[in-house]
Amino acid sequence: MKEFYQQSKEEIRKLLNGSIHPLSDEQVKEHQKKYGMNELVEGTKKSTVQIFLEQYKDFLVIILILAAIISGFLGDVESTLVIVIVITINAILGTVQTVKAEQSLEGLKKLSSPMAKVMRNGQIMEVASREVTVGDEVILEAGDQIPADGRILECASMKVDESALTGESLAVEKEDILLDETVPLGDQKNMVFSGSFVTYGRGSFLVTSVGMETEVGKIAAMLKTTSEKRTPLQINLDQFGQKLSIIIMVFCAALFAINVWQGKPAGDAFMFAVALAVAAIPEALSSIVTIVLSFGTRKMAKEGAIIRKLQAVEGLGSVSVICSDKTGTLTQNKMTVEQCYVEKKCYDADVLTKENEAQKQLMIAGILCSDAKVVEGQEFGDPTETALIHAGNRMSMDAEEIREHFPRISEVPFDSDRKLMSTLHDLESGRTMLTKGAVDVLLDRTDMIQENGKIRTMTNQDRKDIERQNQEFSANGLRVLAFAYKKMDGVKEINVDDEKNYVFLGLISMMDPPRKESKMAVEECIKAGMKPIMITGDHKVTAAAIAKRIGILKKPEEACEGMEIDGLSDEELKDFVEGISVYARVSPEHKIRIVRAWQEKGNIVAMTGDGVNDAPALKQADIGVAMGITGTEVAKDASSMVLTDDNFATIIKAVENGRNVYENIKHAIQFLLSGNFGGILAVLYASIMALPVPFAPVHLLFINLLTDSLPAIALGLEPHTKAVMERKPRPMNESILTKDFLIRIGLEGFVIAAMTMIAYTIGLKTGNTILAQTMAFATLCTSRLVHGYNSKSNAPVIFTKRFFNNIYLAGAFILGLVLITGVVMIPNLHTMFKVQTLTFCQLMIVYGLAFLNLPIIQCLKAIMKKAAGN
Ligand code: ATP
8 A cells, every 4th residue: 555655635635534625523523533532642640549559668658567467466456456547548648649739730731732723624723732633634834843644735845853753853844745656754755743843934734643653653652651750859858858767767776676675575666666767757758749839830820830840840939030032921912013114204104005105015015925814803923914914904905805916926934033034926016025024134135225116226325214213113112124025027936045135115113012010020020039131033222122111121231132142152151141131133042042151150040932943942941931822832842831821920920939839848848857856856855864655656656647747738738928039049959958947947846845745744743654645645746736837937927917827727737636635535545546534634734835836936936037137
């Protein structure tokens, strides 16, 4: 059988669709059923049961199971039962958390899944790439990711990067030709393949295979693995957790040896050592990070920032430089034509008329040399071009009619490196190439000018006049396009080399107002210790005018042109970037150099981008931010965050979220470690003082389950505060375990241990060991619940509204209090939990001591805050 690339378009259409027409909705459904959805089957996903079973893989849980078996053999059935219950509840909680976190990340993935434009029922529509099916006609333009394999139907200078598939880094030019011989993949010029992307031009193709049947699918089938990526913080905490576990294990082993040496039964000593290990090792550390990160990303998605790489959430908190595009990110990307300059005169847009031949000619050029459409008020395409269509409408010039009358014969598409676009038409005056683009670029290629319908050589004075007019428009923040033409008799196809020796037609200036939230966002960005930088393809004067309005540019000398950095070495550039906040006429290569220079100075850089050429800079930046609306699929693919509203202010909100998420994780960890440390200190004290062991193993297990997980997660979900934006960005390589952090853990742990030991001593002095243990257990447990409130902030919060703002923490606190009170007050539970009923007075002592943690630790926080001088 002939391969698809050896068949004609019609043959393939008939073969796949039964006719030469595009697919109907029913056929789409039929095909999706027949060929499957267009997705690569990832390594088999874990089922909930598997996740549940995985909870038992934990080293500590294995020790606990061992302990349960040993205590069963020793006849302590209650302990066995308690341990089994505890580890089962633990496993259930762990499963719920993991599944929830996975679901939320999965949801996020869907939000940022790639899209494709297809022709169905005679209409172009945008669908998720996974819905593209065999027989679909897919429309392609520069920046699109190719969603499936297929045969080219139409092609206008289309170049495709197939490096992911063939390893060939140069883009391949595609052609609508018929191939007879057998050729390798790289030479199948009439085919496109899933996973590659369009770097230039336009075209369409007919899908011949989807999902695992595509060439990339066949490779994917060979390497079916899904690797789970961990964030730097998770890796950091895993390593810390491992080290800490070893230390605690050694400590517990020593304690076991001492107890046995002191004559305690080996079984009891073992159980105690195990329980202490479980209570002391913060095994929840890294899972808390996952949960908090996944909740954080959900909040960010709601606010317009979709996180594609989890690391970005942490990274956002350290961003110190934000490089942003101008058009659409800082401005609204709603262009309106304001003024025109034609035949050496300037006109307001509302006085333009088609009765004036020169004005009409300029507008015809605007309409023909653009791809945008306005259908029933709805705009499709680049706003710079839709502005031209609207301006034409205001002159009663119908774009579609004009385009039908003078069809496009050939074209050289716009790209932000060249900053020009050209099209070829048969006008009334003959075959003509029309070009529009940046004034400086076009003027350099122009040597004639049209005046009073006559063409003459352009004089220096003409050039100066045009430049002066351009400056005037730009100084008002207007975006300016220049228009020119060239006679091309007999030419069928145009290319970049033809873009010279033009006849100048005129200028059109348009307004793109700044977004109203940009100014505030820039202010907030600066206050939060970050440097906002505008990087734009637009004219320097236009960019500077807008940058000044929104507060990015303070002094005129802070603006420069991309060209200026061409002559600088990387070393010189490092010094140069310091004084610049606006880069104009920048090409995508400049973007990478600017990002690198800032990074080499030790900064964490966020960079926005939308085009194909922006992908390398997005990858180079620490946080690549792609535009969700105007961004190409390629840019999105290279980024770690996508803005659904293309708005600069959303980046600042995302930074705020990132900082808050990190802060909350830190508080949750501080809570866990200080509580654990409190427990260890209490045991250590009793050992040193040769007192009876203060806790039965079951107590520590109970505390571990109750006071470790729930309040810690609740702290991770603490409502966000604006205060984080009043600080400087956190250094990226700063360990979470700073000296200040460890001092706090030590002090808070000490206070908790002291309260617990006071209760213990009262119990010992007024009753027996069981009473002392009951009081110590209840006090440690309640203290840690109360300590949840201490851990909300490093600053005292006791007299602020913030104290009551976390309902999850309140829930965890109330639930914990009810449980611990139930355990010590319900006689039926006493044998199982090895406690005795407390009198009202004893219970009040327990509560009183536990609650005393609050004022003491709050005072400590106030003192530390004062000492730090903030
Ligand atoms: P930013 O990089 O902030 O998004 P930008 O949109 O102005 O800025 P480009 O799209 O690279 O950057 O445009 C650079 C220049 O190219 C513009 O100043 C304009 O003169 C010209 N230009 C923009 N769009 C078109 C177009 N569709 N056709 C021809 N020229 C264009």
